[in-house]
Amino acid sequence: MPLKFALIGCGGIASARHLPGYATLKQKEADLFDLVAVCDADKDRAEAAAKFASDFQPTPPKVYTDVTQLLQNEELDAVDICTPHFLHHTVGIQCMEAGVAVQIEKPVGVSARATQQLIAASQRTDKLLATAENIRRMPGPRTAHWLFHERDVLGQPIALYSQRVQTRRPSAGAGGDGPPDHPQWVWRNDVSMSGGGPVMDSGAHFCDTIRYLYGDVESCYGRVWQVNERHAWQGDNLVRIETEDTFMATINFESGATGSWSVSTQLPGQQFANVVYYGTEGAIVEPNDPFHGPRITSQVVLKNGDTRPLEEYYKEYLQALGEKGRQRVFPYGLEDGFALEIYDFLTAVRDGRPPEIDGDQGLRAKAIALAIYESNATGKAVRVQDVLDGTVAEYQRPINERWSI
Numbered sequence: 001m002p003l004k005f006a007l008i009g010c011g012g013i014a015s016a017r018h019l020p021g022y023a024t025l026k027q028k029e030a031d032l033f034d035l036v037a038v039c040d041a042d043k044d045r046a047e048a049a050a051k052f053a054s055d056f057q058p059t060p061p062k063v064y065t066d067v068t069q070l071l072q073n074e075e076l077d078a079v080d081i082c083t084p085h086f087l088h089h090t091v092g093i094q095c096m097e098a099g100v101a102v103q104i105e106k107p108v109g110v111s112a113r114a115t116q117q118l119i120a121a122s123q124r125t126d127k128l129l130a131t132a133e134n135i136r137r138m139p140g141p142r143t144a145h146w147l148f149h150e151r152d153v154l155g156q157p158i159a160l161y162s163q164r165v166q167t168r169r170p171s172a173g174a175g176g177d178g179p180p181d182h183p184q185w186v187w188r189n190d191v192s193m194s195g196g197g198p199v200m201d202s203g204a205h206f207c208d209t210i211r212y213l214y215g216d217v218e219s220c221y222g223r224v225w226q227v228n229e230r231h232a233w234q235g236d237n238l239v240r241i242e243t244e245d246t247f248m249a250t251i252n253f254e255s256g257a258t259g260s261w262s263v264s265t266q267l268p269g270q271q272f273a274n275v276v277y278y279g280t281e282g283a284i285v286e287p288n289d290p291f292h293g294p295r296i297t298s299q300v301v302l303k304n305g306d307t308r309p310l311e312e313y314y315k316e317y318l319q320a321l322g323e324k325g326r327q328r329v330f331p332y333g334l335e336d337g338f339a340l341e342i343y344d345f346l347t348a349v350r351d352g353r354p355p356e357i358d359g360d361q362g363l364r365a366k367a368i369a370l371a372i373y374e375s376n377a378t379g380k381a382v383r384v385q386d387v388l389d390g391t392v393a394e395y396q397r398p399i400n401e402r403w404s405i
Helices: 012-028 043-053 067-073 085-097 112-125 139-149 203-214 310-329 337-351 359-378 384-389 397-402
Strands: 003-008 033-039 062-064 078-081 101-105 129-132 157-165 217-225 231-234 237-240 246-253 258-264 272-279 282-286 299-302 307-309
Touching: 003 012, 003 067, 003 337, 012 033, 012 043, 012 337, 033 043, 033 067, 043 062, 062 067, 067 085, 078 085, 078 337, 085 101, 085 112, 101 112, 101 337, 112 129, 112 359, 129 337, 129 359, 139 203, 139 272, 139 310, 157 203, 203 258, 203 359, 217 359, 217 384, 246 359, 299 310, 307 310, 359 384
Parallel strands: 003 033, 003 078, 033 062, 078 101, 101 129, 157 258
Antiparallel strands: 157 272, 217 246, 231 237, 246 258, 272 282, 282 299, 299 307
16 A cells, blocks of 8 residues: 655745655656645645646645644655754654654754654654655765775775855845845744754755765864845845854864865855865865765766766766665666655655664764854864763754743
């Protein structure tokens, strides 16, 4: 029988990537799931999601605007939660307590304590908790992991530089020479609702990827700030955007490897990108992206000067995997990270096995970002374990207080 599946939160990433991922999986394995319901506080968004789903399955999902009603009316096996970050822990716990397996978009919880409450609920209810992380599942990071840890082309991971300054200039006013326009306010502008800016948001991908390639992080030293004060329209009011536009961090891995990670969207003048993943025998050079790990378009440069596209190694990796391995890592030949994360979650529920990235793995990746924020708040290097233990929580304290976590 297909799993009875629901989507909670139908905006942004859900409509752009998760729903197309469901459509792809329906084409590949129609009996894996039925999307029986969609839920969003905005009924228009929920109805748009239901309409999209009606194109890939014969029965459109029911539309809900309230999670409690959804759980009362539907017998569900699994839910995919794509709500704003501050709702991740409350909605996730509610679903697990109703007997439903849960996948939650990154970051899995608005603070370390919120994530730990999710993990505790999973253990208490014996319901699966997965972190939706698409990047490590894609060809670039998978091939990079193989080159570091199996093929031994690059030797031992030893250092990384992930740096970019890409200035975003505000658009001019309607007349072309008036004051800059301001964006509309969204929940991501509020630290207590989002958990943080780029370090936590897109940075969640980077933190998971570097754990995947380099292992656990021991400590971080970071500076996080706004070069330029920014504002957004919230209705008729112009309010200050709280999240950072610039950060610089040193990341110390338990293995002894070290990383430098810094991004700014507001520093003036010179712009640049420098993203390199080093091993003892060579490096992977990624042209521009400081958040999403090595792409298939990256180059592999060995210390003897030999240079090859990562894509060539990817072809070798696929051959090395063999037919069974390819079906395990890239089922049905899928390379889209969103389809792959959803497939891993649903088959984990169906087969009664752990997902590749559970709540604890999501927490450990997020704790790297939190250690950077906590370092900025305290002015000193912060151990990731101290973030996990709650020993250091200066940055997170107001977030936890707002949501009574």
